[in-house]
Amino acid sequence: DTEVTQTPKHLVMGMTNKKSLKCEQHMGHRAMYWYKQKAKKPPELMFVYSYEKLSINESVPSRFSPECPNSSLLNLHLHALQPEDSALYLCASSQEAGELFFGEGSRLTVL
């Protein structure tokens, strides 16, 4: 299994809602990543978990809260988002610091 699965594929939420994005991999990778990508821009690194511990936070606003319940799962909890947070959110995993395997992304729209 060489897939990274992200759910939901599409999410529409209001600025007062609380929602979560989920990511799962079964490749035994020990590092998992969240990226944010706006249209026609490169992916921007948000968070990195290594061995289930947060190792990198790229100064992301606290309205984004990552969680790594176990080595196969990565969540991104969303609360009080702004319309400018609308983007494609990409999850990736890697074995140590090697090749990244990306999911198809979750397209988020904040109204």
Added chain:
Amino acid sequence: LAKTTQPISMDSYEGQEVNITCSHNNIATNDYITWYQQFPSQGPRFIIQGYKTKVTNEVASLFIPADRKSSTLSLPRVSLSDTAVYYCLVTGGFKTIFGAGTRLFVKA
């Protein structure tokens, strides 16, 4: 992390070889050069990675000169389906940062 610079866009025709060059003047000794491909509304996909000289796999070749301050991704005989954005990254550790990328448009 070393900053990467690559052309914003390139055009090619089907069947041609495409070479995309990336400069990374401040690459560190332990860094690798990695290339990803991305189609619209999909996650990036790993193409190739190298440290020095030449690396070849079933889809591309990567040429890295001795000083490692640049690299060239070579795509042999491109097809329409190779139209995508290609990202050059300098990778060392978990902090994997994407540069602006090169938009390759392959024409019939």
